[in-house]
Amino acid sequence: xxxxxxxxxxxxxxxxTLLNRGKMDIDGVxxxxxxxxxxxxxxxxxxxxxxxxxxxxxxxxxxxDIQIDISLMxxxxxxxxxxxxxxxxxxxxxxxxxxxxxxxxSWLDFESNGTVLxxxxxxVDRAGLYIPGGKAAYPSSLLMNAIPAIVAGVEEIVVCTxxxxxxxxxxxxxxxxxxxxxxxxxxxxxxxxxxxxYGTQNIPxxxxxxxPGNIFVATAxxxxxxxxxxxxxxxxxxxxxxxxSSANINHLAIDLLSQAEHDQMASSIMITTDMQLAKKTSDExxxxxxxxxxxxxxxxxxxxxGAIIVAKDMQEVITLMNEIAPEHLELMVENPFELxxxxxHAGAIFMGRYTPEAIGDxxxxxxxxxxxxxxxxxxxxxxxxxxxKKSSIISMSEDGIKELASACALLADTEGLEAHKLSVTxxxx
Numbered sequence: 282x283x284x285x286x287x288x289x290x291x292x293x294x295x296x297x298t299l300l301n302r303g304k305m306d307i308d309g310v311x312x313x314x315x316x317x318x319x320x321x322x323x324x325x326x327x328x329x330x331x332x333x334x335x336x337x338x339x340x341x342x343x344x345x346d347i348q349i350d351i352s353l354m355x356x357x358x359x360x361x362x363x364x365x366x367x368x369x370x371x372x373x374x375x376x377x378x379x380x381x382x383x384x385x386x387s388w389l390d391f392e393s394n395g396t397v398l399x400x401x402x403x404x405v406d407r408a409g410l411y412i413p414g415g416k417a418a419y420p421s422s423l424l425m426n427a428i429p430a431i432v433a434g435v436e437e438i439v440v441c442t443x444x445x446x447x448x449x450x451x452x453x454x455x456x457x458x459x460x461x462x463x464x465x466x467x468x469x470x471x472x473x474x475x476x477x478x479y480g481t482q483n484i485p486x487x488x489x490x491x492x493p494g495n496i497f498v499a500t501a502x503x504x505x506x507x508x509x510x511x512x513x514x515x516x517x518x519x520x521x522x523x524x525x526s527s528a529n530i531n532h533l534a535i536d537l538l539s540q541a542e543h544d545q546m547a548s549s550i551m552i553t554t555d556m557q558l559a560k561k562t563s564d565e566x567x568x569x570x571x572x573x574x575x576x577x578x579x580x581x582x583x584x585x586x587g588a589i590i591v592a593k594d595m596q597e598v599i600t601l602m603n604e605i606a607p608e609h610l611e612l613m614v615e616n617p618f619e620l621x622x623x624x625x626h627a628g629a630i631f632m633g634r635y636t637p638e639a640i641g642d643x644x645x646x647x648x649x650x651x652x653x654x655x656x657x658x659x660x661x662x663x664x665x666x667x668x669x670k671k672s673s674i675i676s677m678s679e680d681g682i683k684e685l686a687s688a689c690a691l692l693a694d695t696e697g698l699e700a701h702k703l704s705v706t707x708x709x710x
Contacts (some may be wrong), residue, residue, distance in 0.1 A: 282537075282563040284590045286556070295588070299605065302586055303516040303654015306501045312424050314500045321475035326482045328530060332472040339447040341467075344483045349449065349457070349465040350438075357454035367453075369420070372644045373459055379646030380432045383665040395678030400671050404434040405510075406653055407485060408668055409477035411492030412453065414443035414469055418458035421642060425649050425663065426492050427460040433668035438462060439487055441477060443469020446479045453706055470494070474501035474520060478509045490661055512667050513660045514651040517546035519637055521607030521627070523598055523620065524553045524562075527614040529634060533558075534565035536611055541582035542575040548586040551607060552598045559589045598684040599623050606657040609638045628657045 285295050321329035326344055333347070334340040341347050361369070389399035413419055423440070429440050438460075442453060444467040457465055466484055468476055474494075479485035490502060491512040501510045520540040524533055537549040553559055566583060573579055592598045599620065602610065604627035614620060617632040624630060627640050628651030633673040642649045652660035677685075686709045693701035 282566045283582055284556075284591065285588055286558050286564055286591045287593060293686030296590075296601070298306060298677065299313060299548070299550060299588060299656060301583075302519065303656070305516050305654075307495045307496065307498060307503065310496055310500050311504070317471045317497075318475040318478075318504060320502065321472060321481065322479050323478075325476075329468060329472055329476060331483055331485075332470070333468065336470055336472075337443055337445050337447070337467075338695070339444075347467050348483060349454070349467060351458075353449075354454045354458035354462065354465075357451040358458035358567040360451070361455050365452075368644070369424075370426055370482055372421070373428065375644055375646040376428045376648075380429045380648070380665050381650035383429075385669065385671075389674065394680040394684060397674065397676040397678075399674035401674055402669055402671055404430075404436070404669055405488035406435070407437040407439060407487045408435045409487035409490040409509075410438060410440045411473055411490060411494055411498060411530045412440060413443040413492070413494055413498075414450070415447065418620075420450070420452040421649065423453055423460065423462075424457040427462065427483065428455075429648065429663060429665045430668045430675055431460065431640060431680060433665045435668050437464070437485070439477065439485060440465040441468045441484070441664055442468070443473070457639050471497045471501035476503035476506060485547055489668060490589045491650065503561075510667075512650065512663050513652055513656065514684070515650070517548065518543040518609075519548040519607055519653055520550070520611065521602055521605055522549075522551040522556075522611045522613055523602055524551055524558060524613040525595075525615060525632075526558055527615040528558065530558070530561050530565050531569070532634065532637070533562045533613060534569045536589065536613075536637055536639075537562075538569055538573065538579050538583070539637070540609070541587060542573060543578075543582075545578055545584065547582045549583060550588050550590065550607065552590045552592055552601055554592055554594060554598060554616060556591050559591050564588055595620075602627075606652075606655045608651045608657065609641070611638055613637070626655075626658045628652045628660075628662055632687040684706065687693065 285292055292400060330341045339415060383401050389397055393395055408430045412423050413632045438463050474490060476484045477487045477490050489510040492523035493515045499514050503514050519538050522536060537551060540547045540549050570576055570580055592601060603625045608628040610621050610627035611631045612632060629647060631638055641647060648663045687706050689705045690702045
């Protein structure tokens with residue numbers, strides 16, 4: 282595993298490469314995705330069937346062919362191994378409980394002159410969830426996207442997931458049943474995003490689209506934003522680790538590889554002040570790599586997009602990690618809560634030796650749909666508020682508008698908007 286020292290003359294150039302780890306060639310695929318969107322908007326299911334045939338290897342014959350029968354969801358759930366069923370329920374309950382704490386409240390504020398100001402919080406009518414398929418299927422992604430929508434009070438949830446060769450993972454089906462999903466479709470990629478954004482004969486247009494995907498999904502979400510809301514533009518998975526000499530070397534290596542095994546584009550970056558720890562961790566990564574079933578994928582990720590940085594002191598460690606703004610950040614140090622106030626940018630922060638990133642992927646409770654590629658500087662994890670909207674409430678009393686009228690009229694007059702001015706003054710003259 283590549284080891285970088287901040288004292289080396291070439292460090293800054295290498296660090297710039299790490300900062301660009303999440304860059305996707307969205308411009309390079311935009312024309313392809315725009316054409317897919319155009320076809321869906323104009324031809325709807327006809328285009329959808331053609332795309333499914335081309336990309337997923339099977340051809341729907343009718344509208345009903347692309348809809349997932351809810352009886353299959355129930356059957357998959359009922360046939361689950363009991364321990365697996367209990368694990369799914371435990372994950373559901375913990376995710377639900379965590380997201381319930383995020384619910385914002387509507388409020389009203391009564392001023393002494395009778396004016397009332399406030400905020401009304403309401404869920405969107407319909408949410409579209411994109412659940413990746415293809416190389417791997419992720420029932421955990423279904424839970425993480427559906428549960429905050431359920432907590433928010435969304436009336437209708439629509440799921441799209443690709444089904445190569447018309448096959449769908451039974452765990453994903455079981456998770457759909459657990460979440461009470463009634464509308465789910467065998468549609469993937471940019472086609473699914475376009476169908477959710479604009480609607481087809483049987484896929485309804487939604488108000489917000491959430492969920493991770495490949496570069497075509499990310500590009501489609503970016504292009505439909507504005508016609509529909511989205512959660513974020515997510516790229517390849519990544520982990521950052523801050524480690525001191527107290528950290529367990531085997532745990533460090535395994536945790537770095539836990540992201541590398543996702544796919545070749547994933548990145549794993551550790552920063553420490555201890556060169557010996559860096560070297561031992563690099564050696565341990567190589568040892569653990571040889572034992573993984575997904576060694577080929579993890580090795581390419583670690584070799585091309587992984588690094589261990591040795592910094593001069595802990596302040597430099599934190600400065601560099603804040604600049605990286607990782608999706609997942611592990612604080613593998615003796616006193617992680619001492620560092621926490623100094624961490625400014627990270628999607629999720631995992632505190633201490635007993636908190637591997639993987640616990641957050643499945644069962645801890647917080648959402649695992651997180652900002653990547655440094656976007657944790659301005660994006661938040663998927664949460665209940667992605668499925669809510671806020672309306673301002675304004676009720677002026679007679680005394681209230683009299684108090685504000687002259688200032689409001691002056692501002693309107695200054696902007697040259699006479700009707701604005703008159704709409705205020707006409708009420709107090």
